[in-house]
Amino acid sequence: MVRAGNPGRLDVVGTAVLSVLAGSLITLLQAHSAGLPAPVTFVVAAAGALAAVGLWWRVRVRSTPDGLSPRRVIASRGFLAAGLIGGTVFAGYYGVLFRALSMIEQATGGGPVEAGVLLVPAAACSVPAGRLVGTLTDRFTGWQGVGRAPALTVIGVLVVAVFTGPVPIVLGTALAVYGFAGAQAVPVSLAPELVAADDRHTAQGLLSFMNVLGGGIGPAAVAGLSGIAPAPMALAVLAALPLSGFVLSLTRRPTADRRPEPGTPRGSPR
CATH class of the missing domain: 1.20.1250.20 (MFS general substrate transporter like domains)
Known part of the structure; x- marks a missing residue:
């Protein structure tokens, strides 16, 4: 996805944060039925938590105006x-x-x-x-x-x-x-x-x-x-x-x- 205010430039950090958060959530939901080992589950959960914190930081604290998730859009x-x-x-x-x-x-x-x-x-x-x-x-x-x-x-x-x-x-x-x-x-x-x-x-x-x-x-x-x-x-x-x-x-x-x-x-x- 590109930046809203600068078409053609990819918001790499925003895309990575959202992708990790989504992938972690989907993986954790089926970790038990898939037989995912506990250490791997912990790593996935930690990655998801860090991605959630990163997303919050970009939206609420840093408020990146031209990023993938600008606060003015979310709000x-x-x-x-x-x-x-x-x-x-x-x-x-x-x-x-x-x-x-x-x-x-x-x-x-x-x-x-x-x-x-x-x-x-x-x-x-x-x-x-x-x-x-x-x-x-x-x-x-x-x-x-x-x-x-x-x-x-x-x-x-x-x-x-x-x-x-x-x-x-x-x-x-x-x-x-x-x-x-x-x-x-x-x-x-x-x-x-x-x-x-x-x-x-x-x-x-x-x-x-x-x-x-x-x-x-x-x-x-x-x-x-x-x-x-x-x-x-x-x-x-x-x-x-x-x-x-x-x-x-x-x-x-x-x-x-x-x-x-x-x-x-x-x-x-x-």
Whole structure:
């Protein structure tokens, strides 16, 4: 990622700090189920802690104006909420995908090929999902459309977790697909309305990073929980992530929708 105020220059330190923090978190979530040795786990945890302190230093203390995570972007009302909402939806979606194949195999007694074929209808939902998200984005401006993606994802994850048989698993996965499509488009599209025009690309990059981080956390959390709990229970716990995203969409909405009036360039004052 490049610096906001100096395009073309890579913020090496900021990129490294975020990468180490994300990698450490995802590794620690599945350390037990992966059988990671205690010394290695300690090293990973220490690296993650140092990366967290480094990120705090750059944002809160040093306040690097043109770095990867400038404070003015992070502190914008609604920005962190939008990123967390997208990340929780990605976590739910990829967590479901991580377990859906094996759960269908157990339900039908078939192999991975048969399970993959049964999941084709859920995958095909991505085509109408894109159209639906476009329609909803046009109809519900700004923050109004944010809560629909985590709500669909919560329902989808719980359907897969609670009901047995291939049909509920496919249906729940399809609902998660719709939520995932919304999370790809809506939170990131809010960047011009949450930050200043000059910070738009930085904000969109950070929001995309939070989405991808959530996509890694979901399967890692399910894998870690599966080592100590049945898969349905692990998925039920996973549903708490998009549920928290839905709650954030209701409680942390910006004080005003900053979508420009027709004919006004994005990022310009009204």
